[in-house]
Amino acid sequence: MSGGIVKVKFYSPYDRLAGVPEVLIEIRDGATVGDLLIKLLRMFPVLTKVIKIGDAEELSASTLLMADEQVVSMGTMLSPGQDLKIMPFILGG
Amino acid sequence: MxxxxxxxxxxxxxxxxxxxxxxxxxxxxxxxxxxxxxxxxxxxxxxxxxxxxxxxxxxxxxxxxxxxxxxxxxxxxxxxxxxxxxxxxxxxxxxxxxxxxxxxxxxxxxxxxxxxxxxxxxxxxxxxxxxxxxxxxxxxxxxxxxxxxxxxxxxxxxxxxxxxxxxxxxxxxxxxxxxxxxxxxxxxxxxxxxxxxxxxxxxxxxxLGSRRVPVSDPAALKESIKRMAHRIVNKTKNYRSFGTGGGVLTSAALGDLPVKNWSLGEWMHGAEKISGQKMTETILVGRYSCESCIIGCGRNVRIQTGPYRGVDGAGPEYEALAGFGSNCLVDDLGAIAMANQLCNVYGIDVISTANSISFALEAYEKGLIPTELLKGLNLKWGNPQSVLALVHQIGRREGLGEILADGVRKAVDQIGPQAEELAVEVKGLEPAFHDPRALSSIAVGYATHPRGACHRGGTHTMERTPIPELGYEVALDRFATERKGELSAVLHDYYGLFNSLKLCHFILTAVAPSEILGWLNSVTGWDMELSEFLLAGERHTNLKRLYNVRCGMTKDDDRLPERLLTKLTEGGAAGRVPDIGKMLSDYYRQRGWTEDGLPTPEKLRSLGLEREGAAVGIVK
Missing domain, CATH: 3.60.9.10 (Aldehyde ferredoxin oxidoreductase, N-terminal domain)
Structure with missing residues (x-):
């Protein structure tokens, strides 16, 4: 199986919850953001409190996921070498 | 009756x-x-x-x-x-x-x-x-x-x-x-x-008062509120946790956060230092809720030591953090909290004040401000003291503040046309700190809103949130041109209804239009249908348009400043410029307006605005 590494950068407060500012995660070819998040939440179970991958609407309303400056969702395919930013979603005010 | x-x-x-x-x-x-x-x-x-x-x-x-x-x-x-x-x-x-x-x-x-x-x-x-x-x-x-x-x-x-x-x-x-x-x-x-x-x-x-506001069907209202409360709390929990300032990180990532008087697209490192999350970890001492609110986005902050000692009260919201922070390159949260408090104390608008200051910083850097206006003032990007000095001057109408206290457009009149390219305003109103290059609907929203570059028309927050009852069943791509003009028209009317009912916009992602209408009917005793409700919103927007037309406003005023139509070279919106022409046409068409942005006689009749249309010369 080929694949590669994606760097996940946590922003506050997810960095504090995870205990690290970023983490490298190995993905297989064809992996999606959803696949990566499942892996991520296994590594950092505390994040399941704030990153709700079981409900696409709630995930979109509460968390911003960006890969190389593009907004992505659970079904987006990832490529090795990409950076994924994860932060609470708030827009307005 | x-x-x-x-x-x-x-x-x-x-x-x-x-x-x-x-x-x-x-x-x-x-x-x-x-x-x-x-x-x-x-x-x-x-x-x-x-x-x-x-x-x-x-x-x-x-x-x-x-x-x-x-x-x-x-x-x-x-x-x-x-x-x-x-x-x-x-x-x-x-x-x-x-x-x-x-x-x-x-x-x-x-x-x-x-x-x-x-x-x-x-x-x-x-x-x-x-x-x-x-x-x-x-x-x-x-x-x-x-x-x-x-x-x-x-x-x-x-x-x-x-x-x-x-x-x-x-x-x-x-x-x-x-x-x-x-x-x-x-x-x-x-x-x-x-x-x-x-x-x-x-x-x-x-x-002062203690009378109860009469509610026609209190049981129905109570039942509806009970049904929706959990949903609203759940959908708005990030606002409670981090305030609107939590949006600094989101906006920075999207390229929505203006940087250096709207000229740069990337400032993530600074955003992390001034975000609502950082505020929560440092100077936050409590949260504030308006009357009947269950969200609690307001922040209470206090600073007891250091150069910004004396900050005590309402904390900076997103607009202050972006305006005094990223747009002036200030990454000191305490300084921004102080600038925000000074605006509150002098009674000046945070958004217009901060835009005027970033404009002044750039004008100073380019040598456009006459020396006699500066009176020894030394302005620098990223320097909190420069920003605070200008807030004081604007609040007191002293020095350079005498000019900036009337906003960016009038400042250009005083400083000269060479400052025009630095001035970011629409119809004279400085924009809120959301960048139309990052979310294209903001472009047409700013250009057409009745009061100028207004962020309260809803477009930027709703691209991601479908409202099936308004005809939007899927989220829209943030850079796309298609459907954005139409969306802005629909949302200007719907947000306008919130401004008439006097509801906070922050519940809007959690509650359907028919549910809001249910509250109105329960309170008033009306039997309004959704179509009549939405028509009222359209009526309000059209009347505001007629008012502006009567004041001499034309299609040419539905524009964006050149600065906001210039491509950024970095960040989450790099290389993007909204197609404002296409979106404007779509906006007018959605409204049933002419290509010159005028409501037609037929449209005004359908809204019951014949008399007002006649006063403007549209209805004969």
């Missing part, structure tokens, strides 16, 4: 020139068509002012208007509108504030106050169940907003909610705000309406 719920006793016209007041009666039909708040305000302003009205003259109107939901248990209904012809833009002027003032006004038995004329010397008003009293305010003139609030509350046994201007409003700064609720600092900031209040020599309006 059963009593109409939601309205308490009428609107009152106060003539400050004669010191008299009288009830203004609006028929049930007018109330059903224009509802309250900004919708009813559009009707009042259209009828009572016009193209020849001097915004700072006694003939201008200044109206404080609640909505039928204000003061009821409806969630997040503790808001009121302030309406006048704007001295900043010289067109439709609309602002609003949360807090407790609007609900307290309703509890005094008053739905709205409409001021005309001007007092000979400073006055303040006490509005209570006993009536409307005009009192001498010479002893308050010159005081800050917080000092005024404390003084009046002391005079009234600490029972009043107070709306007041600060020194900036007294000095007729065209970016002056009207502040409410003392240290909680709920601002009606936009459009310079504090200057209108100052021109009428009204220092403050204190309201």
């Amino acid at each position: 059963a009593q109409l719920g939601g309205y308490v006793g009428g609107h009152y016209r106060v003539d400050l020139s004669t010191g008299t007041s009288e009830q203004m009666a609006f028929s049930p039909e007018i109330l059903r068509s224009f509802i309250g708040g900004a919708g009813l305000g559009a009707r009042i302003l259209f009828d009572m002012t016009g193209p020849h009205t001097d915004p700072l003259g006694p003939e201008n109107v200044l109206a404080f208007l609640t909505g039928p939901l204000t003061g009821t248990p409806a969630i997040s209904s503790g808001r009121h509108a302030v309406i006048a012809k704007s001295p900043l833009t010289e067109i439709w002027g609309e602002s609003d504030a949360g807090g407790s003032w609007g609900a307290t006004l309703k509890r005094s038995g008053v739905d709205g106050l409409i001021f005309q004329g001007a007092a000979e010397s400073p006055v303040y008003l006490v509005v209570s169940e006993k009536g409307i009293e005009i009192r001498d305010a010479k002893h308050l003139w010159g005081l800050s907003t917080l000092q005024t609030d404390a003084a009046i509350r002391a005079e009234l046994a600490n029972k009043a909610a107070v709306a007041t201007i600060g020194p900036a409003g007294e000095k007729l700064s065209r970016i002056a705000a009207i502040m409410h609720d003392g240290k909680h600092s709920r601002a009606a900031g936009r459009c310079g309406l504090g200057a209108v209040m100052g021109s009428k020599k009204i220092k403050a309006i204190a309201v």
Whole structure:
């Protein structure tokens, strides 16, 4: 199986919850953001409190996921070498 | 006929020139068509002012208007509108504030106050169940907003909610705000309406009351609120956790956060230092909720040591963090909190003030500001002292602040046309700190909103949130051109309805239009259908447009400044420029307007605006 590494950068407060500012995660070819998040939440179970991958609407309303400056969702395919930013979603005010 | 719920006793016209007041009666039909708040305000302003009205003259109107939901248990209904012809833009002027003032006004038995004329010397008003009293305010003139609030509350046994201007409003700064609720600092900031209040020599309006707002079907309202409360709390939990300032990181990632007077696209490292999350970890001491709110996005902050010691009260919201932070390259949260507090104390609009300062920093850097205006001022990007010095000068109308206190457009008039390319404003109103290059609907939203570059038309927050009842069943791509003009038109009307009901926009992602209509019907006793409700929103927007057309506004004013149509080279919106021409055409078409942006006679007839259309010369 080929694949590669994606760097996940946590922003506050997810960095504090995870205990690290970023983490490298190995993905297989064809992996999606959803696949990566499942892996991520296994590594950092505390994040399941704030990153709700079981409900696409709630995930979109509460968390911003960006890969190389593009907004992505659970079904987006990832490529090795990409950076994924994860932060609470708030827009307005 | 059963009593109409939601309205308490009428609107009152106060003539400050004669010191008299009288009830203004609006028929049930007018109330059903224009509802309250900004919708009813559009009707009042259209009828009572016009193209020849001097915004700072006694003939201008200044109206404080609640909505039928204000003061009821409806969630997040503790808001009121302030309406006048704007001295900043010289067109439709609309602002609003949360807090407790609007609900307290309703509890005094008053739905709205409409001021005309001007007092000979400073006055303040006490509005209570006993009536409307005009009192001498010479002893308050010159005081800050917080000092005024404390003084009046002391005079009234600490029972009043107070709306007041600060020194900036007294000095007729065209970016002056009207502040409410003392240290909680709920601002009606936009459009310079504090200057209108100052021109009428009204220092403050204190309201007291304990009447209940009548609700036609309290059981139905209670049941609906109970059903929706959990959903609203769940969908808005990030606002509670981090305040609107939590959006600094989101906006920075998207390229939505303006950087260095809207010229750069990337500042993630700075954003992390000034975000709502950072505030929560450092200077936050409590949260604040407006009347009937279950979200609690307001921040209370305190700094007890260091250069910004003395910060104590309402914390900076997203707009202050972006405006004084990223757009001035200041990454010091304490300094931004101080700048925000100074705006509240002087009574100046955070958004216009911060835009004026970033404009000045760039103009200074380019050597455009005449030396005699600087009076030794040394301005630098990223220097908190430069920003704070300018906030003080604007609040006091001193030095360079004398020019900046009237906003960016008038500053260009003073400094010269070479500063035009640095000036970011639409129709004279400086934009909120959301970049249309990152979310294309903002472009058409800013260009067409009746009050200028307004972020309260909803487009940027709703691209991601489908509203099936409004015809939007899927989220839209943030850079796309397709459907954005149409979306902006629909959302301007729908958000406008919130401004008429006087509901907070932050519940909008959690509650469907028919559910909001359910609240309105439960409160008033009406049997309004969704189509009639949405038509009312369209009516309100069209009337505001007619007002602006009558003031001389044309399609050419529906534009964006060149700075916002220049590609950024870095960040989440790099290389993107919105197709404003296409979106404008779509916006007009969606509205049934001509290609020149004018409502057609047919459209106006369908909205019941024939009389107003005839006054503008559209309906023959």
